[in-house]
Amino acid sequence: MKNKFYITTPIYYANAKPHIGHAYTTVAADILARWNRQQRKKTFLLTGTDEYGLKIQKKTEEAGKDSQQFVDEIAEEFKSLCEKLNINYDNFIRTTDKKHKETVQKVLQLLYDKGLIYKGTYEGLYCVGCEQFKNKSDLVDGKCPEHNIKPEIIKEESYLLKMEEVQSQLTEKIKSDEFKIGPEKYKREILSFLERQKLQDVSISRKNVSWGIPLPFDKNYTTYVWVDAFLNYLTGVGWNGSLPLEKGELERDLKNNVVDESNILQSKESFKSPRSPFLKGENLGFWPPDIQLIGKDILRMHATMWPIMLLHLGIELPRELFVHGHILSEGKKMSKTLGNVIGIDEMLEKFGTDGTRYLLMSAGSFGEDIDMTMERMVEKYNADLANGLGNLISRVVKLMEHGTWNMKHKTINNEQFSKKIDELELDKALNYVWNIVREDNKYIEDAKPWELAKDESKKEEFRKVIQKLVDDLSLIAEFLKPFMSETAEKIKKALKTERLNEVLFKRIK
């Protein structure tokens, strides 16, 4: 299908409440989705939660809670965050959805039948204290840090996914950008990883985890969470596991109703307007994803196991995996111990929805790690939003009192700006807009319209100056739509009614 845009966020692991990192990825995805929707592309934004696995099982067991009830609560938290951030998603997938589970089992059976999953032995370092396998990187001085004992090398019967046979094919696709990994540095990292060694087959079964999807061909095991999690990108647009993947056209897909509607939460905007037309049906016309946003922590798996599963299934790979950096605080990872955690709720409370969205996206190059502190965010909020954009609107609206103005609807025909978004330079796109804000503030200073207004003979000149500012602001509103849709609306309304009902971005402190 042409003229479509399918974007995914990772599904977030439901072992704890959402934090700023989740907000960052999801806001970026939402902006890209809104932008493409604005370009009249049929757009689908998928997000959701990953709800199985040992971590959650242990956590709920220890707390004496029911796992399902626990993840239900966490899923609600994530949905509520989306609402607070004004995320206009088309589907919120949960891996405990019945339909998702069924499809995962179908896929596993298929891979098993094809001999791509086989029974073998998994050899790993097993800590008796933890009752689980450990990574080398988890160990401190070769010992389990929790129990301070050396783990034993244990062989366990397990179901393994064949990796190596499609490895060179994968490497080629990454090299040629058929399966693009961006930014470039992450492509290099993955290629160097893939070219250095043969991939080991990955164990896709778990014996000691009951909180998971049972293997269809051996009920003594559950499915390794990653396998289950990856398939969300397919089930999230309504795939039911049948092959070959018949993509069809959206129009036809709309007739079916595969996506579980109970999980569709209406975001603020879709409350007002008709809900996304793509919420129903097998929307496989959207396949493959045009962009899959991920954090750098999950790159390895997303660039190996996930595409390998697809290659095995004969399904087209995503067009691009885009890796963004982490949000650091005071140059370090946020941690409770360091006390440098910036809470997303705190941000929302302080800066509001659009303020938070702006601060997240303008904090640094999208794709690099960014460093944030509350102090600097307050500074930036005051400088860019209150003193910059907010004040500019106040000035212009007040000056509009003396005259009547043309409110032409502006459409974006600006290659510079569009290119930045299409190349995922979201921070640069915002910076482009703020250059206009700064120029306009300067322009007012130079043109001195308040003096022109007093002089009858300079009426025409005055009219020109204000009209230019009105035009610029309508354009700015258009630019801001995907980033801060509520603000964009307020600006438009203010220009239309020639008055500002509220201070846009009140200065803080």
Add this chain to the structure above:
RNA sequence: CGCGGGGUGGAGCAGUCUGGCAGCUCGUGUGGCUCAUAACCACAAGGUCGGCGGUUCAAAUCCGUCCCCCGCAACCA
């Protein structure tokens, strides 16, 4: 020699691919303005672009080497 990234005025960053006067925002100082959210505008101070060496008419940028910081080193996600 495991892999990848990074080191640019006081702070945060862009620029490096494709060499061409070192740039942006914040902060600081001085002045201006009054349409505006005590906002805005101008000017100024402040940098051996991590060190050393090389290529070049010319290096933050290319090459070599060294130092420092961060992430990763696959089945927790």
